[in-house]
Amino acid sequence: MTRGKLLAVSDLHVAYAENRTIADSLRPTTDEDWLIVAGDVGEKFDDVAGTLRLLAGRFAKVIWTPGNHELWTHPQDPCPLRGEARYLELVELCRGLGVATPEDPYPLWQGAEGPVAVAPLFTLYDYSFRAPGATTTEQSLRIAHDAGIVCSDEYFLHPDPYPGRAAWCRQRIEASERRLSALDPSLRTVLVNHWPLVRQPTRVLRYPEFAQWCGTELTADWHIRFRAASVVYGHLHIPRVTHYDGVRFEEVSVGYPREWRARPPRVPLREVVFSPVAGGVR
Numbered sequence: 001m002t003r004g005k006l007l008a009v010s011d012l013h014v015a016y017a018e019n020r021t022i023a024d025s026l027r028p029t030t031d032e033d034w035l036i037v038a039g040d041v042g043e044k045f046d047d048v049a050g051t052l053r054l055l056a057g058r059f060a061k062v063i064w065t066p067g068n069h070e071l072w073t074h075p076q077d078p079c080p081l082r083g084e085a086r087y088l089e090l091v092e093l094c095r096g097l098g099v100a101t102p103e104d105p106y107p108l109w110q111g112a113e114g115p116v117a118v119a120p121l122f123t124l125y126d127y128s129f130r131a132p133g134a135t136t137t138e139q140s141l142r143i144a145h146d147a148g149i150v151c152s153d154e155y156f157l158h159p160d161p162y163p164g165r166a167a168w169c170r171q172r173i174e175a176s177e178r179r180l181s182a183l184d185p186s187l188r189t190v191l192v193n194h195w196p197l198v199r200q201p202t203r204v205l206r207y208p209e210f211a212q213w214c215g216t217e218l219t220a221d222w223h224i225r226f227r228a229a230s231v232v233y234g235h236l237h238i239p240r241v242t243h244y245d246g247v248r249f250e251e252v253s254v255g256y257p258r259e260w261r262a263r264p265p266r267v268p269l270r271e272v273v274f275s276p277v278a279g280g281v282r
Helices: 017-025 045-056 083-097 137-146 165-181 200-204 208-213
Strands: 006-009 034-037 061-064 108-111 114-120 188-192 228-233 240-244 247-251
Touching: 017 045, 034 045, 034 114, 045 061, 045 083, 061 114, 137 208, 200 208, 200 240
Parallel strands: 006 034, 034 061, 114 188, 188 228, 228 247
Antiparallel strands: 108 114, 240 247
16 A cells, blocks of 8 residues: 555646746645646646756656647647647657656555556546537537637647547547556556546536636546546636545646635645546435
8 A cells, every 4th residue: 555645636737927836836745645736737838848857857657638728739839839739749748757647547545455557647528518609519619709718729639630629529428438448357447537437516607618728528437437536627717526326536736826716715636536446326
């Protein structure tokens, strides 16, 4: 059994000076602590590299999965890579730092009840969390645009070489399912994804039209199918704990300064707590 803690954070958004201070303050509680970073470290390649390098030098193991912001090709970023090429360059960066990615073997966390596979996932989204009243993707996007709700991904997150983000999402879903299905069926998992694996957490969004940029219906049963002891995600900037089908879902985002300043102070790092049973119905 590992004597350290399995900790998690997401949405550090280090382009903001206040958030960079938070990232600089993240430290382990023991020499054996692991850290999950569930996406949106920053937009610029060098910012992501510097932050992950800092954290990899402090924690016994760092596990990263991309958010939408790492995949942006920002006009002020010296790194011009787009789409899948940008993602794979980030994977190579992480490998050079010893950081686990969705393309690497899933690390085994030795918990009190035995080993658990910590599975970083990269699934993207396919607009299937449609806006209220929409029956097609086209309708959903039109409703959002008419309401003035448009995710910046539409301008900065390029799906190259895929024809669209939904097609890239389908490729990622197929690849992730193959890897998860190949795991020992007796092994429980911690599923880590930037976007929530189920739609329910998006029901509390202030602007429901934004949900279509927040995940895919294709992962709705993964916490059951793949024996999740816990699910870790970010993206929504609504840190909280919920339970679905008896599985603990933990949103671990820091968010933008304008958001977290208004909240009661909390420790940015969240310890991952395992559900007592995997995939059971309460």
